[in-house]
Amino acid sequence: MLGRLIVGFLVGISSIGSVDSALELVITEGINSARPIAILPLSWNATTEPPEDIAAVVASDLKRSGKFSPIAISEVSEKSYFELDMNFDLWIELGVDVLFAGSISEGDKDSYTISYQLIDVVRGQLMQRQNRSAFGKPSYSRDHILFNKRAIIPKRKLREYAHRISDLIYEALTGKKGAFLTRIAYVVIQDEDFYPYQLKVSDYDGYNEKLILGSKAPLMSLDWSPDSKNIAYVTFQNGQAEIFIINVSTGKRKKITSFPRHNGAPRFSPDGKCLALVLSQTGSLQVYTLDLALRKLTRITTDRSNNTEPFWHPDGKSLIFTSDRGGKPQIYQVDLASYETNRLTFQGSENLSGQITPDGRFLVMVNRSNSGFNLAKQDLETGAVQILTNTLLDESPSIAPNGDMVVYSSIYNKTNVLSMVSIDGRFKARLPVTNRRVRAPAWSPFL
Structure with a gap:
């Protein structure tokens, strides 16, 4: 829902206030034709959980765009978070051709460090097969990495940065700028x-x-x-x-x-x-x-x-x-x-x-x-x-x-x-x- 008003009005007509609220979006048509994408939970390197689930925010953004259908995390048994260790065959079997993965760790008292990648699964599978058939000699092609980024984010802007990630994914896969930071x-x-x-x-x-x-x-x-x-x-x-x-x-x-x-x-x-x-x-x-x-x-x-x-x-x-x-x-x-x-x-x-x-x-x-x-x-x-x-x-x-x-x-x-x-x-x-x-x-x- 759009949220509840919890601020008091000032004297007169104008007032400024804020309240966290989740807009309950009900999809009525079109998700069946959307592109499947895997958004893995970010691995968390600390003793406490972060205040925002970045993967959940990104998955919701992409689903709301109407162009992507994030697969349910319950379908995924993959536990490796970086592309060199991934079983690309698994993702192909699940019908996924693009995958987002990464990690988040606590920096100083006011920040987090986020590292993340967007991976072309089909190209990744081809790379792995080439490696297996090359007498152990690895291929150094990185064409399947659509982007690889790292950022230090103030804790209070973690959800905002999740929308930024959604914008990056959207632009990488559609060629158009995302509108999630709006x-x-x-x-x-x-x-x-x-x-x-x-x-x-x-x-x-x-x-x-x-x-x-x-x-x-x-x-x-x-x-x-x-x-x-x-x-x-x-x-x-x-x-x-x-x-x-x-x-x-x-x-x-x-x-x-x-x-x-x-x-x-x-x-x-x-x-x-x-x-x-x-x-x-x-x-x-x-x-x-x-x-x-x-x-x-x-x-x-x-x-x-x-x-x-x-x-x-x-x-x-x-x-x-x-x-x-x-x-x-x-x-x-x-x-x-x-x-x-x-x-x-x-x-x-x-x-x-x-x-x-x-x-x-x-x-x-x-x-x-x-x-x-x-x-x-x-x-x-x-x-x-x-x-x-x-x-x-x-x-x-x-x-x-x-x-x-x-x-x-x-x-x-x-x-x-x-x-x-x-x-x-x-x-x-x-x-x-x-x-x-x-x-x-x-x-x-x-x-």
């Missing part, structure tokens, strides 16, 4: 609390949850700054929608806009210098950009329709947004130099809440069809659309910084929960919580 922000709604709306941040896996802000009025539209230090959000604390930015570490807040009527949908530019936002100064909803240093406001959309939900293209040269100018909500793209605007979506009766993957290849959106509101992916080059989810009333998609996963809000057991889906739609998971609603997730940039 965080997720979300809004928890607990109607019975004095402050029922709570902006929280946790590690991507739900641990180290922190309360960033408590409010009596709704909070929504969260967005991380590119440096992961701040979150922009919308609050109704003063009786109308206003945009604030809050520092995640200190809780210090700054009001950004409070124009009459609507202020909404803030989005940081890729360089962090501007916000895209939505105002209703002219009556209808219009997209603007705001230079945060100069406080210069520029209107981007000028028609009489309602235009909302801006999102920056990764190159920073254009915005996508949702507009009802064609009758029902669809997603459009506007060039910020020429203001030329083009419609991007045509499949489905409605498309909204668009985001573009970091590589610029895909548009992820909420698509409405006869089956309801579900997440979909559109190839921006070919226009091909793939429905990614079959959950109920999907909303607020947020893409991981490596583009491989999407977290979103959906309905399960008649309440709001967070769910995840891989960008190819094969892997799906649900993040259930008890006695509270969770909405408006926002995945942080790389830390």
Whole structure:
């Protein structure tokens, strides 16, 4: 679960606190097609056990990515932890082609030393066979060692470093950067609390949850700054929608806009210098950009329709947004130099809440069809659309910084929960919580 609030609120609306919590991820589809990998327990050279099981954290990370299926440790009788002593034939028989192994020892009073390897089992088996057939002359090829590393880690950062190891494994095996050293922000709604709306941040896996802000009025539209230090959000604390930015570490807040009527949908530019936002100064909803240093406001959309939900293209040269100018909500793209605007979506009766993957290849959106509101992916080059989810009333998609996963809000057991889906739609998971609603997730940039 995402955890329980155990901190007291300070006088006023803002509060900072923390609590360890485990996000109980329930995999619903896709693990059968994942790549098998063995994550061996690290051998421990001390009299006391370390506070974190690094192998368990790494195995959980890789399983949650949807691309790997760590084998159960109970299936493994192998007790050797370094590749020169390994029985590679055993791993081949278990269907494993990649293996992680290593050791951890206690250094001074505040650190651990970790040594670890990622091993290509198939190549390792070939090496051993060559050695056996070479009249005792060993082969010195090390091609089967994908990496071999050693690090000294402060004790308080042991779990964090486990995520770092997961990132290294993910990149070595997929060619893409892992997103395990990231965080997720979300809004928890607990109607019975004095402050029922709570902006929280946790590690991507739900641990180290922190309360960033408590409010009596709704909070929504969260967005991380590119440096992961701040979150922009919308609050109704003063009786109308206003945009604030809050520092995640200190809780210090700054009001950004409070124009009459609507202020909404803030989005940081890729360089962090501007916000895209939505105002209703002219009556209808219009997209603007705001230079945060100069406080210069520029209107981007000028028609009489309602235009909302801006999102920056990764190159920073254009915005996508949702507009009802064609009758029902669809997603459009506007060039910020020429203001030329083009419609991007045509499949489905409605498309909204668009985001573009970091590589610029895909548009992820909420698509409405006869089956309801579900997440979909559109190839921006070919226009091909793939429905990614079959959950109920999907909303607020947020893409991981490596583009491989999407977290979103959906309905399960008649309440709001967070769910995840891989960008190819094969892997799906649900993040259930008890006695509270969770909405408006926002995945942080790389830390």
